Amino acid sequence: MVSVSGIRGIVGDGLDPNVIVKYTSAYADFCGNGDIIIGSDGRITGEMVKNIIVGTLLAKGNNVVDLGICPTPTVLYNVNKLGAAGGISISASHNPNEWNALKLLNNLGEFMTPGENKEMLSLLDESVKTYKRWNELGKTRRYPEGLEMHVNDVLKLKSIDVEAIRKRKFKVLLDCVNGAGSYVMPELLEELGCNVIKINCEKTGIFPRLPEPIPENLTETMKAVKNNNADLGVVVDPDVDRLVLITDKGEPFSEENTISQAVRFVLRKEKGNVVVNLSTTRAVDDIAEEYGCKVFRSAVGEANVVKKMKEVRAIIGGEGSGGVIYPALHYGRDALVGTVIILQHLVEFGGTISGLKNVMPEYTIVKEKIKIGSNNPDEIIKKLVDEYKSGKINTEDGLRIDFEDHWVHFRKSNTEPIIRCIAEAKTKEEAEKYIEKYFNQVKELVN
Known part of the structure; x- marks a missing residue:
């Protein structure tokens, strides 16, 4: 592929x-x-x-x-x-x-x-x-x-106070799914004065569970955070470009909140533009508005986010999948950077990660795949564009439509006969209601 x-x-x-x-x-x-x-x-x-x-x-x-x-x-x-x-x-x-x-x-x-x-x-x-x-x-x-050079420069980032993080003596449950993170994340956290409890940090390269860091794959990890009374859980994917966090209560911090909290952390210190992709939470917009800053959206994919970041000279960017891009170091998703940012953010916040989650803008994203058989996905999306052309739409990557109380993003797959539908609203019930509405709408166009 x-x-x-x-x-x-x-x-x-x-x-x-x-x-x-x-x-x-x-x-x-x-x-x-x-x-x-x-x-x-x-x-x-x-x-x-x-x-x-x-x-x-x-x-x-x-x-x-x-x-x-x-x-x-x-x-x-x-x-x-x-x-x-x-x-x-x-x-x-x-x-x-x-x-x-x-x-x-x-x-x-x-x-x-x-x-x-x-x-x-x-x-x-x-x-x-x-x-x-x-x-x-x-x-x-x-x-x-x-x-070693990469780690050293992460620790030297201007917004990171290593000594202040060390003084907090965070207790961190770390899950590296036996991938590349096993070779660097324990040492990074220990250098920051953390008490590190390691699971799935063996250097075998054999993943003990499905490696995508989403809640359904992290049930044992979430239990371990709570059972060990850890301050937070840090989970990375096999190549350490995605960071997912677990609260002290053993609950998902939400991978969308990985980028949202990073945006808040950076904008509190420096005003500037933000770039995220079209499928990323509206919480980023709320936070940027709070600091008088502007959000630009790109097509899905790290290369597209980086391209837009350079165009608008963004100071922070990323994707809702847990990817933080901080150009102060380099233009790429980096879970090492994301880790030091969350620890510094918690030091300055002065509370728990569950407390930080409670003060973040609250939204729920629901995703659905719609099978379209032999139908042309471009034609289906074109019909949706015609249907909603009077609204606030973006057609850079499929179709995103923004409403006052929710948004929806339709994207075709390049590998399967499906259209991906992503909807976000304030509550899970509302998001599920909207995803069902749009699912049925696409099915009607297919039939």
């Missing part, structure tokens, strides 16, 4: 060696001469995938800087820091064990733009025909210092 962020698939059933060679060759030609930074999220297929990628890059004449097992944001950070020609994070994010992926970065340490992706794909057929001579091959060097 090819997307703007790279290529992913099931190892042994789509993501095979010949496919990896083909796309890595095209990517090498796209990057041209120079170093390529690589890192992986530690899943068990990572070594096989990495060896193929490294061999292909060397054959293309590129030097490889191998960070080892590390978060995806560490790869982004090092591409920028080291002035590399590009970077590949070997990670299928929240997908299960059998999946893996190549997340492809440009020379800015950002996910490739749609234009860059199109240019790379145009090279696919020719790239596998040309490799360097024996005396022109690239070289590999291991660079574990890249992770």
Whole structure:
């Protein structure tokens, strides 16, 4: 499966060696001469995938800087820091064990733009025909210092008072789903003076549960937070670009609140623009309005959020899936950054994380997938646009319609015959009522 962020698939059933060679060759030609930074999220297929990628890059004449097992944001950070020609994070994010992926970065340490992706794909057929001579091959060097540098710069962020966090002596329940977070998150929290209780922090690369950090996958983790009387739970996905928090009561803080509280934390200190995607909570708008700041929305996807952030010079951004993008360090979702922000926020708030949740704007998001069979999703969304064209609509990524008491976002899937429908309202009952209304409306158009 090819997307703007790279290529992913099931190892042994789509993501095979010949496919990896083909796309890595095209990517090498796209990057041209120079170093390529690589890192992986530690899943068990990572070594096989990495060896193929490294061999292909060397054959293309590129030097490889191998960070080892590390978060995806560490790869982004090092591409920028080291002035590399590009970077590949070997990670299928929240997908299960059998999946893996190549997340492809440009020379800015950002996910490739749609234009860059199109240019790379145009090279696919020719790239596998040309490799360097024996005396022109690239070289590999291991660079574990890249992770250390990333952590050090996270701790040096201007808004973070490490000593103040240490004085709070937070008791943190940490769940890294046995992924790349296991190699850095315990040390980061201990450096911040936290008493860390680790679950799923074994360096095995075998996920003990479904790795997407959503409430239905975190029932045992939430129980552990409460049973251990922890101040909060910190959960990251396998490649540590998404941060999900659990309150001291063993309840979800809400992944939408990960970005909302980060926006509040940053805007309290500095006025500026905010960027989130079209499927992110309205709470961000409420908070920005409170501080006299403006929110801009982008199409879904980290690359789209970053593009908009640069256009409007946003000082904070992200996605409601638990992704915080703080350009003071780099343009990428980063759970290390999100973690130090929440701890500093709690220090300044002076209360518990459940108390912080209580003072956040309260909304509920409900999501639904609508099967459309052989119907054209673009035609269905066009009919919805015609239906609601007199309202406050955004058609940059499907259709988002804003009403006074709720909003709804319709998006087609590029991989399945479905339309995704997301609705948000003040209460769960209202959100479910609206999602049912729009579900039935789309079903009528399908039938």
